[in-house]
Amino acid sequence: MTTTMIAGHEIEINDDGFMLNPDQWNPEIANELAVEAGIAPLTDRHWEVIDFCRRDNAEKGTPPGVRRITKNTDVSMKEMYTLFPKGPGILAARVSGLTKPKGCI
Amino acid sequence: MKKMLILGAGTAGTMMSAKMRRALPADEWQITIVDQDDRHIYQPGLLFIPFDVYRARDVVKPRSRYIPPGVRFIVSPIDVIEPDDSRVRLGDGTLLHYDLLVIATGSRIVPEETEGMTDTGWQTSTFDFYTPEGAVALRNALDDFDGGRLVLNVVEMPIKCPIAPLEFVFLADWFLTVNGTRDRTEIIYATPLDGAFTKPRASEILGHMLEEKNIGLEPLFSTGSVDGEKQVIRSWDDREIGYDLLVTIPTHMGSETIENSDMGDELGFIPTHPNTLQSKGWENVFVLGDATDLPSSKAGSVAHFQGEVLENNLLRIIDGRELTEEFDGHANCFIETGFGKAALIDFNYDVEPLPGRFPVPGIGPLRLLQESEMNHWGKMAFRWIYWNMLLKGAEIPGIQSRMSMDGKWS
Structure with missing residues (x-):
């Protein structure tokens, strides 16, 4: 675990660059994480996903996978890959200030 | 009662x-x-x-x-x-x-979840091996296969036995070599993961095995559709991979x-x-x-x-007593790597697969995250253990329900 400055806040992150404490997150931080990930600026569609991820994580204790996101928002799988390219579940979790979704192995 | x-x-x-x-x-x-x-x-x-x-x-x-x-x-x-x-x-x-x-x-495979998968080519050029029927149909197709591009794709996680797709491409490399068609066959492994496996050490070692066996790796490939007419799989972000023979691990559901x-x-x-x-x-x-x-x-x-x-x-x-929180996510899996050898991994929720010896620390006889013939015989012997011990709920000597760090090199 290390700490880093994001948008003027001191933030705890793990080795993969995921935030460890979702309570330290705020929308400014999301914007800066989006710049880092190369998906800025965040649109309303991004925010719909981020809001769901935050809400679902608070309820369930784990970040939602991409299938869960598409089932519970009106964002399609195709659009997820446009909004959060390559690994949409992982990237959406990162920008939402959540841990990496646990890949089942 | x-x-x-x-x-x-x-x-x-x-x-x-x-x-x-x-x-x-x-x-x-x-x-x-x-x-x-x-x-x-x-x-x-x-x-x-x-x-x-x-x-x-x-x-x-x-x-x-x-x-x-x-x-x-x-x-x-x-x-x-x-x-x-x-x-x-x-x-x-x-x-x-x-x-x-x-x-x-x-859990069960649901190939219908992927657009086009069960249309043209299903069980003639596209096969699963997670059902006896699929595995037998694929056997017949491999028997007739005379070279070209063999693609294995994992549609999405989670899947049963997450190591099986890798074992399949390792065994295909062996099988086609023995049958003399390997030199005119390209093998590609397409996965939604960012590497050969989910956990870093195993991913690196297994990725290296893929390279050695000249098997192409297509990471971060989440299959959106199968076009059986053109014999192409397409990812959600519009990448395409053509195939002559597609071996697919479909979406799994409960x-x-x-x-x-x-x-x-x-x-x-x-x-x-x-x-x-x-x-x-x-x-x-x-x-x-x-x-x-x-x-x-x-x-x-x-x-x-x-x-x-x-x-x-x-x-x-x-008895009205409090439950124990003993399950630690322990898994123990053989990985067939072809040519009469296998590797073995042992891990849990928190500890990734590491190299070492198993089940007796320092001795083995099985090797963790390394190929050996003994591991292969372990896997083959497991069928007997399965029918005669595991299904009967018997303890298997030397194997503990909680993972042990003894014998692992961290």
């Missing part, structure tokens, strides 16, 4: 019925197990059918033969679970009431019963406490094996390790 009901007579359910029949007095507890058919499949054996190592008859036996005396076995579709009323409705309307329910309904009962997540897997195996929704409902939503492997070894914890917790809840 109290009633324990077990749904699913696969690896997990059968094993659990044997454990609980031994543990519970026959004059106090009636144990019933239900499955939709009487066909028990040794699932680790399916991998070998396409390569003619096993025949279908080697992996399928009657479930009834492995249900212990004193356990009632009902063959019937399960219509719906009504957990608020502690009862289950069977296909013919029969109601089964229970005091304790164990759900072991497993049993339809779970969906009908509204007890599952978006894939029909049941929210389960990761350490006690109690369902999150109902105190008298427990879940094991592939049916859980846990981030542990969907594999027989996991069901085996869970079984010990679950037996303990079922006895505890009967």
Whole structure:
């Protein structure tokens, strides 16, 4: 675990660059994480996903996978890959200030 | 008379019925197990059918033969679970009431979830090997295969036995070499993961094996559709891979019963406490094996390790005692690597697969994360252990339900 400055806040992150404490997150931080990930600026569609991820994580204790996101928002799988390219579940979790979704192995 | 009901007579359910029949007095507890058919499949054996190592008859036996005396076995579709009323409705309307329910309904492939997969080419140029029928059809196709591009794609996670797709490409490399067609065959492994496997050390070592065997890796490839006319798979972000022979690992989902009962997540897997195996929704409902939503492997070894914890917790809840949180996500999997060799991995929720020796620290005889002939014979011997020990709920000498760090090189 290390700490880093994001948008003027001191933030705890793990080795993969995921935030460890979702309570330290705020929308400014999301914007800066989006710049880092190369998906800025965040649109309303991004925010719909981020809001769901935050809400679902608070309820369930784990970040939602991409299938869960598409089932519970009106964002399609195709659009997820446009909004959060390559690994949409992982990237959406990162920008939402959540841990990496646990890949089942 | 109290009633324990077990749904699913696969690896997990059968094993659990044997454990609980031994543990519970026959004059106090009636144990019933239900499955939709009487066909028990040794699932680790399916991998070998396409390569003619096993025949279908080697992996399928009657479930009834492995249900212990004193356990009632009902063959019937399960219509719906009504957990608020502690009862289950069977296909013919029969109601089964229970005091304790164990759900072991497993997971299944659902190729229809992917656009185009079951249209043109299904079982002529596109095959699965997660069903006996698919594995046999693929065997025939490989027999006729005369070179070209063989693509294996994992559609999405989670899947059963997450190492099986890698084993398939390793064995295909061996099989085609022996049959003289490897030099005119390109093998590609397409996965939604960012490497050969999910965990860093294993991913690096297995990725290296792919390179050595000249197998192409296409990471971060999430299959959106299959075009059987053009023989192309397309990812959600519009990348395409052409194929002559497609071996696909389709989307996995829990049993339809779970969906009908509204007890599952978006894939029909049941929210389960990761350490006690109690369902999150109902105190008298427990879940094991592939049916859980846990981030542990969907594999027989996991069901085996869970079984010990679950037996303990079922006895505890009967006695009104607190549940133990003993399950640590332990999995132990052989990886066939071709040419008579295999590797072995041993890991849990927190500790990734590491190199070392197993089960006796420093000695083995099995090697972790390294290829050896002994590992291969271990995998082959496992079929006997499965039918004769594991399904009977017996302890397997030297193998503990909790993972041990002894003998691992970190």
